Amino acid sequence: MEQVPLSGPYLGEREEELVLEVLRSGRLSLGPTIDRFEQLLAERVGAPYAAAVSSGTAGLHLLCIAAGIGPGDEVITSPYSFAATANCFLYEGGVPVFADIDRRTLNLDPAAVEAAVGPRTKAIVAVDIYGYPCELGELRAIADRHGLALIDDSCEALGAEYDGAALGSQGAPAVFAFYPNKQITTGEGGMVTTHSEEEWRLVRSLRNQGRGDSGGWLEHVRLGFNYRLSDIAAALGIGQIERLDEILALRRTAAARYDELLAGIEGVELPCPDDERHRRSWFVYIVLLPDNAARERAIAAFERDGIGYNRYLPSIHLQPYMRERYGFREGLCPVSEDVSSRSLALPFFTGIEPRAQERVAEVLAGALG
Numbered sequence: 001m002e003q004v005p006l007s008g009p010y011l012g013e014r015e016e017e018l019v020l021e022v023l024r025s026g027r028l029s030l031g032p033t034i035d036r037f038e039q040l041l042a043e044r045v046g047a048p049y050a051a052a053v054s055s056g057t058a059g060l061h062l063l064c065i066a067a068g069i070g071p072g073d074e075v076i077t078s079p080y081s082f083a084a085t086a087n088c089f090l091y092e093g094g095v096p097v098f099a100d101i102d103r104r105t106l107n108l109d110p111a112a113v114e115a116a117v118g119p120r121t122k123a124i125v126a127v128d129i130y131g132y133p134c135e136l137g138e139l140r141a142i143a144d145r146h147g148l149a150l151i152d153d154s155c156e157a158l159g160a161e162y163d164g165a166a167l168g169s170q171g172a173p174a175v176f177a178f179y180p181n182k183q184i185t186t187g188e189g190g191m192v193t194t195h196s197e198e199e200w201r202l203v204r205s206l207r208n209q210g211r212g213d214s215g216g217w218l219e220h221v222r223l224g225f226n227y228r229l230s231d232i233a234a235a236l237g238i239g240q241i242e243r244l245d246e247i248l249a250l251r252r253t254a255a256a257r258y259d260e261l262l263a264g265i266e267g268v269e270l271p272c273p274d275d276e277r278h279r280r281s282w283f284v285y286i287v288l289l290p291d292n293a294a295r296e297r298a299i300a301a302f303e304r305d306g307i308g309y310n311r312y313l314p315s316i317h318l319q320p321y322m323r324e325r326y327g328f329r330e331g332l333c334p335v336s337e338d339v340s341s342r343s344l345a346l347p348f349f350t351g352i353e354p355r356a357q358e359r360v361a362e363v364l365a366g367a368l369g
């Protein structure tokens with residue numbers, strides 16, 4: 001029986017060629033390939049400035065520093081995300097305030113965000129979960145009204161559009177990520193995009209051990225990090241960006257195929273569709289099942305059949321370290337907790353075969369029937 005993996009990268013000869021070129025050039029770090037990758041991605045998402053970093057988490061961390069988040073500052077964020085969305089400001093002593101999500105989009109509910117703003121609120125870290133754009137317009141209005149920074153965790157959303165324009169072009173600084181399950185990969189890596197030259201210069205300094213623009217290799221003007229991306233990784237990224245349109249189209253086709261195959265199965269709720277304001281970039285394909293027991297039945301069937309899956313995503317505030325540190329308990333964000341208890345990621349990657357998707361649908365139908 002053939003295994004169907006949960007995810008996987010989509011690479012070709014062009015990527016090999018580009019990586020080999022860098023290896024042969026001898027410029028493995030801080031070379032021209034990084035600049036080229038940054039330029040290509042900035043153009044693609046419509047941001048004036050981009051800075052490559054070693055991971056999405058690193059990029060988010062640097063944007064939190066740039067936003068001036070410090071000890072005791074409250075940061076409003078989504079409980080329904082990957083842990084890094086909240087960890088990025090914990091590193092600076094920020095305090096998480098989780099606002100519940102919208103049941104349809106699974107992104108932050110702006111009304112819940114507004115209600116969570118208090119005298120110590122410093123920033124909002126929003127996320128475009130599963131590649132579906134968050135309510136950037138409403139969130140920006142809240143941030144402006146209260147003088148807060150807004151950071152968009154677009155790690156899962158390269159290629160998504162809000163109000164007809166790419167994420168990254170919207171004004172708020174954003175981060176994209178390139179782990180191998182993402183739309184494009186550099187092995188590990190991320191990209192910060194910003195509309196502020198000052199912020200861009202700061203991020204470039206922070207990722208490079210706090211070195212200044214004009215100082216020497218051994219002059220450190222601030223406390224920095226080694227969050228650099230290598231030129232080898234950037235070469236891979238260039239090859240991937242070159243075929244981003246192809247990748248996004250293949251993923252869209254695969255998602256539409258799941259929509260069709262799963263539409264008739266009772267008890268399966270499909271990902272929310274695009275509308276005039278939101279155009280998803282397909283990152284994963286997540287279904288909601290009636291309850292946790294149904295999800296466990298599906299998982300048992302997937303395991304018997306060699307089909308990849310994951311319980312995306314647990315609510316961050318209920319992770320053991322969050323409970324211990326802040327005393328968060330069940331009931332804080334009921335919508336997020338409900339979705340966490342019954343959402344399931346199906347195998348989904350660029351170029352997944354129709355036959356594999358049909359098998360996933362058959363096994364899921366069998367498990368729920």
Ligand SMILES: Cc1ncc(COP(=O)(O)O)c(C=O)c1O
Nearest residue numbers: 055056057082084085155177179
């Ligand atoms: C929503 C979200 N934020 C942040 C990250 C962190 O990215 P990375 O794994 O590159 O550090 C991820 C990646 O998995 C993510 O999905």
